[in-house]
Amino acid sequence: MTIEQLEMKHIAKSFESFQALQDVSFTVKKGEIHALLGANGAGKSTLMKILSGAYSEYTGTIYKNGHSVTLGSPKDAKNLGIAIVHQEVDVALVPSLTVAENIVLDRQTSKGSPAIVKWKQHDTEAKKALAMLGSTxxxxxxxxxxxxxxKQQVLLARAILQDAEYIILDEPTAPLSQHETKRLFEVVTNLKKKGMGIIYISHRLQEVSDLCDVYTVLKDGxxxxxxxxxxxxxxxxxxFMLGKQVAQxxxxxxxxxxxxxxxVEKLSLPNVLQDITFHVKEGEVVGIAGLVGAGKTELCRSLFGLENKTAGQLSMRNHPLLVNRSPRYYIKNKLSLIxxxxxxxxxxxxxSIVLNLSLPSLKDFTKWSFVQKRKQKxxxxxxxxxxxxxxxxxxxxxxTLSGGNQQKVAIGKWLLKETDVYIFDEPTKGIDIGSKxxxxxxxxxLTKQxxxxxxxxxxxxxxxxxxxxIYVMYNGKIVKELSKAEATYEQLFYYASGGTV
Incomplete structure (x- = not known):
């Protein structure tokens, strides 16, 4: 009897002189949740891009149920029942289309689909797929x-509608609240019971321990x-991931x-932020704690001029700053946002890395309108x-870099710029312990400086x-300030969940 499974045997992949994967084998069975672990740069994303058809040039062989298959495009992967839900969900969605249109998109654009679009049928099918996720x-x-x-729910619903046999989940809980994470676990467990094979990529090892059956570790490709x-x-x-014992x-x-x-005094954003007041001193790390939807990201964006209709008062070194100005204005006033x-x-x-790192400071590498390439490099x-x-x-x-290395580039570009306050918004999302x-x-x-x-x-x-x-946010407000001596995980979660004194 043939075991229903996907096998990747002796897979190798390089980018010019960089060897991303070397003789990697990986197998996932139907009805199994298989975690794929490794530090950033270990090769996880590259391996999954091969399995999902994004990379067609590789060596090695892929088998489905014992038969070798060819994966030359994402379409080939979909035809074989392989779907992927990316960590960066925006890359897989069309923002100008509706939820239903995005859910049925792959099927509607596939060969043999009817020329006449039945909108009511699409809406019904999309609702049915979302209902399987417990989504309304x-x-x-x-x-x-x-x-x-x-957006993640839309991608999961799309995979369900495709009748996928195997689904790759890349850091699926990174953007989710605790409640949403719990619901996702229920969905994934139900998909497993229905015989779907699930590849689960995560740096949250407690999740892996709670949810998965098997794990595979990659290191240095x-x-x-x-x-x-x-x-x-x-x-x-x-x-296994880092090759050494590390402090957690x-x-x-x-x-x-x-x-x-x-x-920052009485900073507000209609229907999002209300009377936000706090301060940051030299050599200080000031935390903004909050669950998904608390307003943390909107606060960071407002401070950097990326939200309209912001009200309130800002000052840097006791000099007033205007609100609702462009990011260039705040950069000039020594604020940076990651x-x-x-x-x-x-x-x-x-x-390239060199362009990304030097872009905010390009003026410093320019002479008579020409970029001084050597100095820039x-x-x-x-x-x-x-x-x-x-x-x-x-x-x-x-x-071509891992998520952790991309994040280091996002941080590094501001180190060439004269900055007093660095705003970090979820800087460790989707990266491994070593990169953290x-x-x-x-x-x-930076604080030493x-x-x-x-x-x-x-x-x-x-x-x-x-x-x-640490300032704790709930529903667009700061509800509590705690010193380092006072703060515990339990207290932060209590106030972030709406608890009161």
Whole structure:
């Protein structure tokens, strides 16, 4: 009897001189949740892009139910029943189309689909697919109006409608609240019971332990181990991923706090933020804690001129700043933003590392309207080394980097610019433990230079270890301020969930 499974045997893939995968084998069975783990740059995304048909040039063989198959395009993968839900959900959706149109998009554009569009039938099918996820999302709503969590629901519903046999989930809980995460686990478990094979990529190892049956670890583009979850521990997983024992907690180095840098008073945004007041001092990490939807991202965007209709008062070193100005204005006044959606807003994925790192400071590398390439490259190489970007050279395209290395580029580009306050919005979302530690080290170095850091995240354990003070947001308001000595994970979650004194 043939076992129903997907097998990848001896897969290798390179980008010019960079060897992304080397002799990797991976198998997922139907009715199994198989976690794919590894530090950023381990090769997980590359392997899954091969399996989903995004990369057609590779060596090795892929088998379905014992028969070799050819994956030359995403269409080939879909025809074989393989679907992927990307971490960056926007790349797979058409924002100008409705929820229903996005859900039926693949089927509608496939060969043999009817020329006449039956809108009512599409709406009905989309509602049915969403109902299997426990979602009541309005199928007539434009995708551009959706939250990240809702966009993910659309992609899952699309996979269900395609009758996918195997689904790849890439950091699926990164944009989700705790309640939404719980619901996703229920959906994934039900899909498993129905015989779907699920490949689950996540850096949240507790989730992997709770949900998955088997895990495979990649490191430096090579297969390390495949093991049953029940036979392993989280610490062992970390050791396999990084090749060494690491402390799971971040360490915040003591730095003398100086004078006030940024002051925000009664900052408001219609229907989103209400009377936000806080301050950031030299050498200080100030946390903004909140669950998904609390308003953290909108606050960060407002401070950087990316939201319209903002009201309130801002000042930098006691000098008033205007609200509702362009990002250029705030950059000039020594504010920098590392946004939550790094691929969409933080980096130019189709450009080189050197261009991305030097872009905000391009004026400094220009003479008589000509870019001084050598100076630009040397400065970029220095920053790339300082933030720990792993690449063959700074000429490498950013899109070929892992998520963690892309995030380091998004941070590094501001290190060439004169900045007093760095705004970090969910800087560790979707990156591995090793890259997290490197980002925390960057924060420590910045505070030693008497820079101020505003650190907005729903990762409360990170804030407890890294922040000097923490403001908790709930429903667009700051509801509590806690010192480092006062803050615990439980307290942060209590106030972020709507608890009162």
């Amino acid at each position: 999302l309005n199928v007539k709503k434009n995708v551009s109006e959706l939250t990240l969590a809702e 090579k297969h390390v181990v495949t093991k049953a979850i029940v036979q392993s521990t989280m610490q062992e997983m970390i050791t 907690e971040s360490v915040r180095e003591e730095v003398a706090v100086g004078t006030e840098l940024l002051r 946004p939550e959606e790094r691929r969409k807003e933080g980096i130019l994925v189709d450009e 040397e400065a970029s190489q220095s920053v790339a080394a300082n933030v720990g970007v792993k690449a063959s050279s700074v000429e490498q395209k950013v899109k 530690q490197e980002i925390f080290s960057i924060m420590n170095e 008497q820079k101020g850091i505003l650190y907005a995240t729903c990762e409360f354990d990170e804030l407890v270890n890294m922040a000097d003070r």
